Amino acid sequence: MADTTTWLGLLQIICTIHLCTGSSGSEPSLSKRNVTSTFNEGCNMTFCLKPNGSSYINLFHVTAKGENDTIHFLWSSYGALTGIVVRTTNDASLRIDWKMMEKKEIMKEQNAIRFLPKDSVLFSSAVIFSRLIDFNDTDDTASLSKATAMNVRLFENLSWDNFNLTIDHKKHQGRFVSPSLGNLSLMVQSFEDEGRGSLLPRLRHTSNSSYFEFALKNISTAYKQPRFAVEVILVGGDKQQNGTSFSISRSIADQYTPSVFYVDNINFANSNSSQGGYMSWKPVAYTEEERHLANGRMVHQYGLNTTSVGYVPSYSIAHAFYGNLSQLNLSSMNVSFGNDGDGYYAASNYLVWGGLIGYGEAPLDGLSMLILIIISAGLGLPALLILGGGSIICLKKLAKKRNYDKLMVDPGVN
Structure with missing residues (x-):
């Protein structure tokens, strides 16, 4: 018993x-969405068709239409690399004033990117990849906070190839590529349904999410013990109306990614809605294109910091969509890559790291x-040991007692 x-x-x-x-067996399923994508939507200007200086104007718009709402993902290398998540009603349509976009200062004040009708936007958030940080790790700590020297490159100053040449509309994906520092790229992809990436770290995605993947290949560096970090700026709702707040959380997950036991999430909590947005990633990067356990490296995040508009890149599609960013909640975070003793970035000259942005709750994997x-x-x-040991002791005592009682009843027994 x-x-x-x-x-x-x-x-x-x-x-x-x-x-x-939150094991995956008990997770609610999300409805499938009808996903379409466009490039430089509605632009026939020379500004969009040919390089602006040495860089192409790249704006990738993915529309994921569901039964009750539509999720829009806007990705662009115009200015700083930026991804915007917008949830709208199903009757919303995107409008881009390309003439205004060409005038960088004007676009930041008059909303060159907007959705009509005006009240169709239900939620929005943005992630700006603002700076690539090249740092010297002479003590081999793999920590940005202990760097002995660093060199900061602004993403808005890089030149970008023609994104249109990389688009796969069936997979709703494409790749931003900059040859400025070597080969720096950002692959983005959206989804019609729930699923999981085919490559490590095999992040779980939904139709409410968009996957991004940074790759640093043969990036130039001035240091002998180089490592890299990326600065991320988060953009939320109107701070005057108690809009979006940011927080970091960590969930446990051991499935699908060997040796990685948790997922990091930044939550965009919206006071005016039961759900907000998120940025999510597993804290692992890889140093080879063929990914496996042996070439996995740690991803370190250094917490969220409140950020002023003066620190934000001078222009991006976040400026074109939100207008005056000083009226919004802004936060920043650094993410660095590598393990102590791994030979630094120079050991492979390759690094890839991926994550998700999206609306709602971040997709979670539970413990196996x-x-x-x-x-x-x-x-x-x-x-069990206590119960088993106790049972054995009780049985032994009971056996001794029975033998003793038998001797008392039959004294003639020798």
Whole structure:
């Protein structure tokens, strides 16, 4: 009876942990969306068709239409690399004033990018990749905060190739490529339904999310012990109306990515809505195009910092959409890559890191059943030992007592 009770208790522990960790078996499914994509939508100006100086004007618009709403993803290398997530009603349509876009100062004040009708926007947030940080790690700590020297490159100053040549409209993806520093690229992709990436770290995505993937190949550096970091600026709602606030959370997950046991999330909490947005990634990067456990490297994030508009890049599509960014909630975060003792960036001259931006709650993976059983066994084994040991002692005492009682009843027994 004791053993049965113990195993029932273990089963209860497994089920409780399984539910609390948000295991994928109990996750709600999201409806499928009809996804379409356009490039430089509605622009026939020379400004859009030929390089502006040495860089192409690239704006990739993905529309994911559902039953009750539409999620828009706007990605662009015009200025600083930027991704914008906009949730609208299904009757909303994108309008881009390309003449205004060409005049960088004007576009920041008069909303060159907007959705009509005006009240169709239900939620929006933006992620700006503002700076690439090249730092010298002479002490081999793999920590940006302990760098002995650093060189900062602004993404808005880089030149970009023609994004249109890389688009796969069936997969709703494309790649921004800059030859300015070597080969720096940002691949982006959106999805019609729930699924998972085919390559490590195999992030789980939904129709409400867009995947991004940075790759740094043969990037020039001035240092002998070089490592790289990326600065990310987060843009939220109107701070005068208690708009979006930002927070970092971490969820446990051991499935699909060997040796990586959690997912980092930045939550865009909107006071005017039950749901906000997110940026999500597993803290692992890879140093080879063929990814596996041996070439995985740690991704370090250094917390969120409140940011003033004076620190934000001078222009991007976030400026064109939001207008005056000083009226919005802004926060920044640095993310660096590498392990101590890994030979630095120079060991491979290649690094790739990916994540998600989206609307709603970040897709989560729970603990696998194997790990749950191991945890439960670890919790239950001491109880089994105590119960088993106690049972053996009781049985031995009972046997001795029976022998003693038998001797007392039959004294003639020798």
